[in-house]
Amino acid sequence: MFAWLRNVYESWIDYPKQPGDLLGGRYHILSLLGMGSYGLTYLCLDKHNGQEVAVKLPRPSKRAKGVQLLQREADIMRQMEHPHIPRLLESVEHRNGMYLVMEYISGMTLEELIFEQGRSFTEQECIVYTLELMERVLHVHERGYIHRDIRIPNVIHREGKPYLIDFGLALAMGEQQEDVFTESMLEKRAPERQDVAIYSDLYDVGHLMLFMLYSSYEPQPDQPPGSWQEELKLSPPVRHLLERLFQIGPRYEHSRQFMLELEKALVQQEG
Numbered sequence: 001m002f003a004w005l006r007n008v009y010e011s012w013i014d015y016p017k018q019p020g021d022l023l024g025g026r027y028h029i030l031s032l033l034g035m036g037s038y039g040l041t042y043l044c045l046d047k048h049n050g051q052e053v054a055v056k057l058p059r060p061s062k063r064a065k066g067v068q069l070l071q072r073e074a075d076i077m078r079q080m081e082h083p084h085i086p087r088l089l090e091s092v093e094h095r096n097g098m099y100l101v102m103e104y105i106s107g108m109t110l111e112e113l114i115f116e117q118g119r120s121f122t123e124q125e126c127i128v129y130t131l132e133l134m135e136r137v138l139h140v141h142e143r144g145y146i147h148r149d150i151r152i153p154n155v156i157h158r159e160g161k162p163y164l165i166d167f168g169l170a171l172a173m174g175e176q177q178e179d180v181f182t183e184s185m186l187e188k189r190a191p192e193r194q195d196v197a198i199y200s201d202l203y204d205v206g207h208l209m210l211f212m213l214y215s216s217y218e219p220q221p222d223q224p225p226g227s228w229q230e231e232l233k234l235s236p237p238v239r240h241l242l243e244r245l246f247q248i249g250p251r252y253e254h255s256r257q258f259m260l261e262l263e264k265a266l267v268q269q270e271g
């Protein structure tokens, strides 16, 4: 009963703000973009310059922890300087908490592109897109962070290019997740993606590639379900690099190693 009452109370206090509300006297809420585990993100119009921005606020039910995690996210975003990673425009602290304002990336997520728009990727297109995405991932790694949430809903597809968003779970290399997140936020991660290490992000990139590769997969009638190795007709280099991403083969310790192999696989495709 207590847990039920607490849930009701939390959803009541986390009830999203309404379109038309003004944040900090400057940001007009246009719509709710989404509710994450500790924050709510709104599409807003900046009254000062008429630009659309994404504004993230902590969930009131998460109290001080929500504010602390959002501050962390802002600190990490501040260190990113890549044209395909949203820029942090400002983080505003006030008596009751804080909010962060970032560049709004219009477009659709890779998840929507594949599952709602029905876009399919050939193996070659998948390699090209992954190489583009890896430039963003490499930037995060070079700045000393592991993103830890590279998934199709966190890639926004705009004008044919992938943008990497959501630094809510990112950690500095070597940092312990238990020191940052509360127990309820710590999902059970596959052993291959538990370490705060480059190969954990690359494991996620492998999954993202599978989503792209399966987008052009057509099962034969009466075909029994099999593994991706059995179902997808992949060229040997792509199959080999996926096995390394999934740590079935020797794992990649550096993003560049993987990118080099991707480039080689692309040359073979084109040759």
Ligand SMILES: Nc1ncnc2c1ncn2[C@@H]1O[C@H](COP(=O)(O)OP(=O)(O)OP(=O)(O)O)[C@@H](O)[C@H]1O
Pocket: 033, 034, 035, 036, 037, 038, 039, 040, 041, 054, 056, 086, 102, 103, 104, 105, 106, 109, 149, 153, 156, 165, 166, 168
């Ligand atoms: N800079 C941005 N530009 C455009 N859309 C964004 C931006 N940042 C977040 N979004 C969208 O806002 C929604 C909420 O994102 P947010 O990062 O707050 O939480 P989440 O990804 O749903 O959850 P969690 O933080 O728990 O992983 C998502 O649908 C995401 O696509």
